[in-house]
Amino acid sequence: MPEKIKWGIIGPGKIAEKFAQDLLLVDDAVLYGVASRDANRSADFAKKYRVARAFDSYKAMVTDPEVDIIYVATPHVFHFEQTMLCLRSGKAVLCEKPFGMNAREVKIMTGEARARNLFLMEALWTRFIPGTEKLLELIQKDTIGKIQYVKADFGFLGDGNKESRVYNPDLGAGSLLDIGIYPVYLSLLLLGIPDQIKAVVSFTDTGVDSFCAILFDYLSGEKAFSESSILSNTPIEAFIYGDKGSIKMHSRFHHTEKLTLQLNNNTTETFHCPYIGNGYYHEIKEVMDCLKQGKTESEKMPHSMSLDLILTLDKIREMIGLKYKADD
Numbered sequence: 001m002p003e004k005i006k007w008g009i010i011g012p013g014k015i016a017e018k019f020a021q022d023l024l025l026v027d028d029a030v031l032y033g034v035a036s037r038d039a040n041r042s043a044d045f046a047k048k049y050r051v052a053r054a055f056d057s058y059k060a061m062v063t064d065p066e067v068d069i070i071y072v073a074t075p076h077v078f079h080f081e082q083t084m085l086c087l088r089s090g091k092a093v094l095c096e097k098p099f100g101m102n103a104r105e106v107k108i109m110t111g112e113a114r115a116r117n118l119f120l121m122e123a124l125w126t127r128f129i130p131g132t133e134k135l136l137e138l139i140q141k142d143t144i145g146k147i148q149y150v151k152a153d154f155g156f157l158g159d160g161n162k163e164s165r166v167y168n169p170d171l172g173a174g175s176l177l178d179i180g181i182y183p184v185y186l187s188l189l190l191l192g193i194p195d196q197i198k199a200v201v202s203f204t205d206t207g208v209d210s211f212c213a214i215l216f217d218y219l220s221g222e223k224a225f226s227e228s229s230i231l232s233n234t235p236i237e238a239f240i241y242g243d244k245g246s247i248k249m250h251s252r253f254h255h256t257e258k259l260t261l262q263l264n265n266n267t268t269e270t271f272h273c274p275y276i277g278n279g280y281y282h283e284i285k286e287v288m289d290c291l292k293q294g295k296t297e298s299e300k301m302p303h304s305m306s307l308d309l310i311l312t313l314d315k316i317r318e319m320i321g322l323k324y325k326a327d328d
């Protein structure tokens with residue numbers, strides 16, 4: 001890889017804006033290209049973020065030899081097709097969450113990256129946030145002892161727009177894949193794959209989950225409870241309880257800047273863990289480090305974790321009867 005790494009963005013929408021702001025903060029990262037189906041949209045985005053090339057099709061950008069890596073920032077249902085387009089054109093990829101609509105898609109994507117020796121990672125930014133790093137350090141040091149229970153929620157009051165990617169099943173809508181993925185990921189990160197899953201759900205009239213409560217049960221005794229909702233605003237906090245004490249990941253837990261450690265002897269300690277930019281800086285930095293070292297996977301967010309995550313989400317969906325066209 002060259003010293004400066006040239007990025008392209010597919011889908012200049014809401015998350016791409018925040019991502020671009022952070023990309024500009026990372027040393028040696030160059031925001032070289034942006035591609036939209038709409039030439040005006042890519043031109044406006046390019047002007048705003050000083051992007052060298054605005055493309056009016058995804059294909060035009062993936063065939064530009066100057067581009068080293070592409071960030072896929074479109075709604076979930078397009079991740080598979082667009083990641084495959086990039087990989088088949090020889091580009092490294094950072095793809096938004098959820099990586100694919102189901103495990104079948106994720107297996108094909110990761111297989112393609114491996115076969116072509118190209119870097120591929122799911123943009124699960126939570127893993128790289130300094131607050132998450134501190135949490136893992138505290139747990140590794142046995143500060144709270146053996147984890148007994150993990151609890152996390154993520155809910156917001158949706159605007160009810162049936163065409164949006166939050167409600168429209170053709171865009172992969174629903175609370176679980178959009179935001180439930182964060183508490184589910186936290187439980188997997190801390191406890192691994194559960195032995196048993198139970199779930200309770202409510203549906204929107206567009207046929208996607210508006211609320212999903214999930215209980216993970218482990219043969220070794222641990223439990224994890226995840227909640228996602230587009231029916232109401234919830235605290236967006238996470239709690240990790242061990243036999244020596246607990247840790248609270250303050251809101252919004254998936255990019256927390258504050259942890260509170262509460263020990264059984266009633267001592268309390270607060271850790272402030274500010275992130276850089278909008279918080280996406282840290283995942284971008286990880287990708288840059290991997291590319292510079294010639295790695296094709298991140299050790300912190302490996303393909304195996306993305307596969308565990310999507311297999312778990314598939315199981316939950318099967319349980320609650322939530323299907324998408326990609327499953328046919």
Ligand SMILES: NC(=O)c1ccc[n+]([C@@H]2O[C@H](COP(=O)([O-])OP(=O)(O)OC[C@H]3O[C@@H](n4cnc5c(N)ncnc54)[C@H](OP(=O)(O)O)[C@@H]3O)[C@@H](O)[C@H]2O)c1
Binds near residue numbers: 097123165171
């Ligand atoms: N990591 C995070 O914190 C975070 C936060 C929010 C979202 N996300 C993820 O990022 C992805 C994008 O979310 P977003 O809210 O940024 O999306 P968005 O603004 O609604 O759309 C982003 C881009 O996707 C394409 N697109 C949108 N609707 C489309 C449609 N109906 N058909 C075809 N293409 C369409 C458009 O690309 P063109 O310009 O080419 O038309 C648009 O510019 C989702 O998968 C979501 O899970 C992640």
